[in-house]
Amino acid sequence: MLATKLVDNAYDVALENFDAAADALGLDNDTREMIKYPERVLTVSVPVRMDDGTIKRFQGYRVQHSTARGPAKGGIRFHPQVTLDEVKALATWMTWKCAVVNIPFGGGKGGVTCDPKHMSQHELEHMTRRYTSAILPLIGPQQDIPAPDVYTNPQTMAWIMDTYSMTKGYTIPGVVTGKPISLGGSLGRNEATGRGVFYTIECACEHLGIPLKGATIAVQGFGNAGSVAAQLLHEAGAKVVAVSDSAGAIYNKDGLDIPELIHMKTIAGHVHGFPGSEPIDPAALLAFKCDILVPAALENAVTAENASSVSARIIAEAANGPLTPAADRILESKGAFIIPDILCNAGGVTVSYFEWVQDEQHLFWEAQDVYNRLEKVMKTSFRDVLKIHLDRVVPMRIAANVLGIGRVAEAIHIRGIYP
Numbered sequence: 001m002l003a004t005k006l007v008d009n010a011y012d013v014a015l016e017n018f019d020a021a022a023d024a025l026g027l028d029n030d031t032r033e034m035i036k037y038p039e040r041v042l043t044v045s046v047p048v049r050m051d052d053g054t055i056k057r058f059q060g061y062r063v064q065h066s067t068a069r070g071p072a073k074g075g076i077r078f079h080p081q082v083t084l085d086e087v088k089a090l091a092t093w094m095t096w097k098c099a100v101v102n103i104p105f106g107g108g109k110g111g112v113t114c115d116p117k118h119m120s121q122h123e124l125e126h127m128t129r130r131y132t133s134a135i136l137p138l139i140g141p142q143q144d145i146p147a148p149d150v151y152t153n154p155q156t157m158a159w160i161m162d163t164y165s166m167t168k169g170y171t172i173p174g175v176v177t178g179k180p181i182s183l184g185g186s187l188g189r190n191e192a193t194g195r196g197v198f199y200t201i202e203c204a205c206e207h208l209g210i211p212l213k214g215a216t217i218a219v220q221g222f223g224n225a226g227s228v229a230a231q232l233l234h235e236a237g238a239k240v241v242a243v244s245d246s247a248g249a250i251y252n253k254d255g256l257d258i259p260e261l262i263h264m265k266t267i268a269g270h271v272h273g274f275p276g277s278e279p280i281d282p283a284a285l286l287a288f289k290c291d292i293l294v295p296a297a298l299e300n301a302v303t304a305e306n307a308s309s310v311s312a313r314i315i316a317e318a319a320n321g322p323l324t325p326a327a328d329r330i331l332e333s334k335g336a337f338i339i340p341d342i343l344c345n346a347g348g349v350t351v352s353y354f355e356w357v358q359d360e361q362h363l364f365w366e367a368q369d370v371y372n373r374l375e376k377v378m379k380t381s382f383r384d385v386l387k388i389h390l391d392r393v394v395p396m397r398i399a400a401n402v403l404g405i406g407r408v409a410e411a412i413h414i415r416g417i418y419p
Contacts, residue, residue, distance in 0.1 A: 010300070021401030025409070031409050035095075044062070045059065046112060046131045058113060060110070060134060062139070064108045069099060071145055073094060073098060074110065074146070074147065076111060077112075078152055090109035092107060093321065100343055101349070106408075110146055146176050147352050154179055154180045186358055193224065193225040194230075197318045201316050203386075205314070214238070216292070219240060220295045220301060221295065226296030226297075231259065242290070243256060246270075249284070296318035319341065319345070323338065328397060340397040340401075342400050343400045
């Protein structure tokens with residue numbers, strides 16, 4: 001099993017990263033007080049009648065970290081380890097992420113503490129609708145726009161959109177993104193996060209002079225983002241030699257057949273036992289000798305305890321917060337080039353913005369238009385962060401946070417305080 005226990009408190013990590021970037025920016029204390037902490041935090045009780053007739057209560061959260069640059073934007077995750085501090089951290093990172101790619105959203109996040117793997121479709125629908133009803137005061141296409149995250153998907157978004165629309169009396173597709181295409185979703189949304197990861201890896205390889213063709217890749221977490229990134233890297237001629245998911249990890253020194261692996265994962269639900277591969281310890285995947293490591297699972301995968309064993313030249317953070325600050329320092333000292341999460345995995349929120357725009361205009365784009373726009377945004381944002389990294393001689397994470405936090409601080413200064 002992949003390690004999912006939080007080694008560091010995710011919110012403490014988010015605040016530590018903020019302070020490092022704020023110091024680099026020279027932000028005054030007044031500005032820090034205005035942008036460091038969430039604007040709104042909602043904790044809700046979610047009672048659900050289960051299939052056996054009993055009522056089970058779940059705990060739910062929705063956090064709006066910032067609306068200085070636009071509506072709050074962020075996913076909803078269903079996971080047994082969801083906590084308020086985790087949701088606050090993710091909402092904070094979403095604020096900087098939206099600002100890094102310069103889209104007019106702020107940061108939000110939501111979650112329900114549950115185990116969806118042991119719930120029926122009927123129970124998941126009732127829980128989703130009850131949770132949506134509980135957070136109705138916060139969400140809306142001009143206020144706060146949820147999206148899929150861990151163990152949520154387009155069907156989850158359809159239930160949220162329908163519940164919200166029923167309370168308003170008419171259909172409002174723009175209340176969520178990541179919806180099914182038939183309900184106003186955008187082409188290219190499902191693979192957007194993985195595509196963004198791929199585009200930033202392309203940029204990093206170009207910057208470092210590493211040929212992508214023939215480069216060796218290890219992917220921790222073969223979900224949506226990890227599998228799409230692996231597919232695109234495979235198509236570009238890279239060798240994906242190791243992959244893991246929640247059921248185990250596999251390895252092939254000559255490279256795995258990624259299209260076939262995705263097919264098996266779709267049918268079987270796991271990568272374990274893939275023909276032509278050998279099983280490995282999931283913890284050992286992080287230490288694999290490879291050119292590029294893609295942590296695409298959960299937070300705090302790389303810590304002070306295991307960072308010294310990571311040998312990859314490039315670490316592309318497809319997950320949110322996969323490296324702790326202590327791990328960052330160790331890897332930086334080893335010369336690793338880190339593509340920070342708020343840049344690397346921003347493809348998802350970027351295409352979510354594209355979906356929201358299409359819903360608002362009632363005019364939809366072709367898939368290639370989405371890909372072209374996404375590539376332009378991701379590569380422009382990478383160059384912006386890289387310039388700060390080189391000019392200020394700071395780590396890439398601080399450079400990305402400097403860019404994002406600086407844009408939010410500018411918006412706060414221009415808007416002022418009401419009343």
